[in-house]
Amino acid sequence: MIKSPPMTHAEQIASQLNVKPSQVTAVINLLDEGNTVPFIARYRKEMTGSLDDEQIRIIADELIRLRGLDERRASILASIEEQGKLTDELRDSITAAITMTALEDLYAPYKKKRRTRAMVAREKGLEPLADLILKQDFGSPEELAAKFLNDQVTNIEEALQGARDIVAETISDNANVRAVTREKALKFGKVRVEKIANAADEKAVYESYYEFEGNVNRLQPHQILAITRGEKEGILRVHVDVPERDWLDAIQAEFEQDIISPFADQLELAIQDSAERLLLPAIERDVRREKGETADNHAIQVFATNLRALLGQAPLSGHTVLGLDPGFRTGCKVAVVDATGKLLDTGTIYPHEPKNDWKGAINILQDMINRHHVTLITIGNGTASRETEKLVAEVVNGTQVDRKTSKQVNDLQPANVQRSTKYLIVSEAGASVYSASALARAEFPDLDVTIRGAVSIARRAQDPLAELVKIDPKSIGVGMYQHDVDQTALTHALDGVVESVVNSVGVDVNTASSALLTHVAGIGPKLATNIVTHRDTNGPFKSRAALKKVTGLGPKAFEQAAGFMRIRNGANPLDESAIHPESYAIAESILARAGLTVDSSILDRISALNSLIASTPLETLAAELDCGVPTLKDILEQLVRPGRDPRADTPAPILRSDVLKAEDLVTGRQLKGTVRNVVDFGAFVDIGLKGDGLLHKSQIPHGTVLKVGDIIDVEIQKIEAERGRIGLGWVK
DSSP states (O other): OOOOOOOOHHHHHHHHHTSOHHHHHHHHHHHHTTOOHHHHHHHOHHHHTSOOHHHHHHHHHHHHHHHHHHHHHHHHHHHHHHTTOOOHHHHHHHHHOOSHHHHHHHHGGGSOOSOOHHHHHHHTTOHHHHHHHHHTOSSOHHHHHHTTOSSSOOSHHHHHHHHHHHHHHHHHHOHHHHHHHHHHHHHHOEEEEEEOTTOOOTTOTTGGGTEEEEEGGGOOHHHHHHHHHHHHTTSEEEEEEOOHHHHHHHHHHHSOOOTTSTTHHHHHHHHHHIIIIIIHHHHHHHHHHHHHHHHHHHHHHHHHHHHHHHHTSOOOTTOOEEEEEOOSTTOEEEEEEOTTOOEEEEEEEOOSTTTOOHHHHHHHHHHHHHHHTOOEEEEESSTTHHHHHHHHHHHHHTEEEOTTTOOEEEEOSSOOOOTTOEEEEEOOTTHHHHHTSHHHHHHOTTSOHHHHHHHHHHHHHHOHHHHHTTSOGGGSOOSSSTTTSOHHHHHHHHHHHHHHHHHHHOEETTTOOHHHHTTSTTOHHHHHHHHHHHHHHHOSOSSSGGGGGSTTOOHHHHHHHGGGEEOTTOSSGGGGSSOOGGGHHHHHHHHHHTTOOTTSOHHHHHHHHHHHHHHSOHHHHHHHHTSOHHHHHHHHHHHHSTTOOGGGGSOOOOOBSSOOOGGGOOTTOEEEEEEEEEETTEEEEEOSSSSOEEEEGGGSOTTOOOOTTOEEEEEEEEEETTTTEEEEEEOO
16 A cells, blocks of 8 residues: 655645645745745735735744654654664654654653653563563463562562553553543543632632533633632642543553453553553643643633734824823822823822822812823723722813712812813733833833833823833733743744734834834844934934845845835835835836826825726736736725724724713613723623623624724623622623
8 A cells, every 4th residue: 555645844734724735835935034924924925825914823833833843753763763663663653643742652652761660670570471461371470470580579479560560551651542542531531620628719719610520621711721720829629530431442452351361360450550550640631731732822812812902902193191100109190291102291199098189189180281282191090090080080071079979069270171181091001011121211211110100001092002012912911811821822922913913003113112113024122223223313214225224134124124114204105105115116107007106195096096997907907017916906005095004993992081980880871881801701891980891701792703992882780899890781
């Protein structure tokens, strides 16, 4: 029988993604040439068949995994060959293995181990006796065992026990036994969880798992993560039970018992010992690891999806913003920034305990708002957030409210602030991390660390992406069990999301911080610093071509980055678009055919280009211009909407002018809310109260996919005041 050649990496990945191997091969070649994922996705569509950013990232990650598998395979083959035990059959099995688990199963009998009972027995010369047990010999076990007595083996039972130890390890190390038992455990095994006696779980966080039993294949990722955390905290004990028929069938399929052999009892004892001492503990570890990895991957994907939505929220441009970082004892920190994010003013107010200078705080805020023409106030959602919101509501409405009853007392005097001012509650997650970072120190060297947090809170509304990229994504707080998952994998996934969003939006190279520039394709931290240094020394860049003068920014980096850098009001209007410089000649030819130039207005472009497209099929035009249809479509879109921000399609945040009071909390009330976090069991929604309400997944219509930042209509269904919980329902 002629064996089929093993699948290539491209074929394996193509099968997984349901795309053509030629597309995957093209991506692999481009990656190996040093191209970045955003560049390939945007500017090499003809080569990849228009694979998107996500598909290309999967290919890149799978390629790393498969190449790692190849390295391990080569190492295993070399190790077994060195031992002189590599048969053609074993080589074929190792070559055909497509997972790391399968590889390690095949390597298990040849892997160097710590000193085991079987090793000791082999050293005593008992392996031939073990072979008799495995062969189910027909001689007398006692008589045959007597032949192996020596200074180290002093009696027959010791000889038989040693032989059984060897058999037990042989059974446990068998690749087929491992694979079949693991497969059965994953399908039919049960997880039992119990609370450890006297373990302290003061808030009953893990109460659902004190006496828990569930099928392995039905465990949800959030359950696995919760159980694992409870185990790490010393509160829960976890067991995986595999039905006896499953592991016994797997063993007997490879090591058949001959009931008429005198050695049948010896094999049965060895099987029981192997299962209890070696096989089942190993399978339990494998099952826990595999389910844990699945849960980790799911949680990482949830975090990545939420982060992508958060970074993609619409910026509130054009606002002069007053940012408030609330606090009690140390006061509320205040920072005012102009529409470009430039710091204008700072201060501290003490409206809450212990100073309770409510009136003084109002006067300071009124003065800042009027002097700087503030149009938006942002309030961090941490400690003292809702108490500070009452203060802000009084200021923007010009009314004083009794803080105990939340009822209006009188109009504020003197004259109120401009009535157009609104406020917004923003997440302050990571603000303290940014405040103490080297980046913040470089940005505001003379500013107190606490005031830097208020600056970050102010800027988050103006441009969430530009501000949040300054913070480690893991500190942003839109995930699920993010501190429990594989941190390396989490960092890799989140970095990919940040890179994807930054390059999708593009950056203004003359205003972007080094933190933002770091995530541009082909740039990185060192080049980002060099770009900012060059800009500070020589003034704003007048063209994309001028980027080539930046120290260290060579041809390859320019190729990867140029299309994602924007030059506003530069020498060439095309520099403001997402058209790559390598395609400027094509763009100019298109404009010339339409009777236009790069300086023509957008309105003129729309009319003339529509006429051109109507008279000439895209395929014909692409052939005449010697470019692909996907590239042609991208160029045409950019010519009529240069540098369009994809975030413009997302809903703007809800701006408020009045606080939601305690008496407003009644079941049945309908409100607009902002989705703050999406998890397995539902979505947390900010409806203007101190804590987010939970919209359980059972309330979300089938097929509806919610994202962080979505504005939705909800109804209060349940209020648990003592637990600070609010249950929400979907409003149709």
